[in-house]
Amino acid sequence: MEEPQTNPHAFCIKADVIGSRGSHQAQLLPEIARELNARFAGDLLTPFTVRAGDELFGILTNPEAGFQAYKALYALATARGLPFYVGMGTGSVDLSASADAELVNGAAIWLAAEALDKLKAKAENELMSRQKRARFRYAIVVSEDPAENQVLQHFLYYIMSRVMRRTELQRQAAALKEAHPDWDNLRLYRALKGKGQEVIAAENAIANFSKLLRRGDYQLVRDAEEAFLYLLNRFCGGE
Numbered sequence: 001m002e003e004p005q006t007n008p009h010a011f012c013i014k015a016d017v018i019g020s021r022g023s024h025q026a027q028l029l030p031e032i033a034r035e036l037n038a039r040f041a042g043d044l045l046t047p048f049t050v051r052a053g054d055e056l057f058g059i060l061t062n063p064e065a066g067f068q069a070y071k072a073l074y075a076l077a078t079a080r081g082l083p084f085y086v087g088m089g090t091g092s093v094d095l096s097a098s099a100d101a102e103l104v105n106g107a108a109i110w111l112a113a114e115a116l117d118k119l120k121a122k123a124e125n126e127l128m129s130r131q132k133r134a135r136f137r138y139a140i141v142v143s144e145d146p147a148e149n150q151v152l153q154h155f156l157y158y159i160m161s162r163v164m165r166r167t168e169l170q171r172q173a174a175a176l177k178e179a180h181p182d183w184d185n186l187r188l189y190r191a192l193k194g195k196g197q198e199v200i201a202a203e204n205a206i207a208n209f210s211k212l213l214r215r216g217d218y219q220l221v222r223d224a225e226e227a228f229l230y231l232l233n234r235f236c237g238g239e
Contacts, residue, residue, distance in 0.1 A: 005096040009236055010045055011066025011088065012059045012112035015073060016120075018083035018135065020054035025082055029056055032076050040069050045093060049101040057101050059108065063090055063232045067225070074136060074163070075175065083135040087116025090142045090236045115139040127157055136164070148235045155228045162217040162224075170216030173209060177218060185209040 020026045033048040033056060043065035048058035056073075060066040070088060077084050089111025093104055119137045123129035127150075131137040140156060141149050166174065169192065176188050183191075189209040190196050200208075213219070 006092055006094055006106075007045055007061060008092045009062050009090065010059050010093040010106065010108040011061075011063050011069075011090050012093070012108040013048075013057070013066065013070060013073065013086065013088055014109075014112040014116050015056040015084045015086045016116065017054045018085055018137070026050075026054040028080055028082055029054070032056065032073070032080075032082075033058075035076060036069060036072060039072060040065060043069075045095065046101050046104050051101060059093055059104065063236060064229055066090070067229060067232070070138075074160075075171075077136055078171075081135075084137070085116055085119045086136070086138045087112045087114070087119060088138070088140040089113070089115055090140075090232065111141040111143075115141040127153060130157075134164075142232065142235050152228070152232060152235070155224070155231065159221055159224050159228060162221050166216045170212050173212035174216050174218050174221075177213060178222075 017026045017029070029050045033050055036048045036058065037044065040060060043060045043062070044058065045061055046057070046059040048056055051057050058069065060069055066088065070086065073084070073086065076082075089108045091107030091111055093106030093108050095104065116139070118124065118128065118139045118141070119131070123132060128139070138156060138160065140152050142152060143149065163174075172192050173188070176183075176191055180188065180191075185206045186202050186209075189205040192209075195205075198205075
């Protein structure tokens with residue numbers, strides 16, 4: 001079957017390394033691109049590619065896949081201590097000429113570029129101002145309507161403010177729970193780094209894992225992510 005020439009609900013990610021001049025941190029980008037491409041192989045319109053030496057660029061088929069890729073990028077960047085500006089945009093992309101990262105065109109790409117520019121420019125509001133000293137800065141633009149963009153940006157800030165304040169163990173617990181929803185809390189606790197050989201009663205291990213999830217706002221964040229994606233799809237004309 002012939003591949004469609006346009007995708008009306010694509011999700012573009014454009015991420016630049018913060019302070020890359022005079023730094024060797026951008027050397028980590030090909031490794032991150034490979035990991036993202038392997039994980040999201042079935043959802044990519046344009047594979048993640050390193051452009052201009054310090055920019056990571058990729059386009060996914062829909063907002064759900066795009067948001068999961070954004071979350072994966074945050075986890076990879078955090079694990080490597082790599083600071084990023086991350087701009088995201090949704091909309092159509094034209095694949096009629098090429099799906100090459102240097103040639104593909106469309107609204108999703110323009111909007112992601114606009115989001116990236118907002119992060120690098122003088123803060124236009126309190127929400128952007130609060131990100132100025134962060135090592136991972138993010139913005140999303142989905143339309144020409146500032147109100148729609150502002151709603152989603154505030155929602156994303158609500159989510160990320162909770163995710164970013166998690167401890168290392170809380171991050172591990174949340175990642176394990178999301179990756180293995182069918183595992184019980186005992187198995188999940190044993191999978192935590194350094195906990196597999198720990199001598200602890202099963203009931204205490206279960207209680208400890210539940211406590212890690214609760215203190216890391218795991219369910220609160222998951223519920224917020226579902227609501228965020230609902231709004232994102234509504235604004236983007238999705239089902």
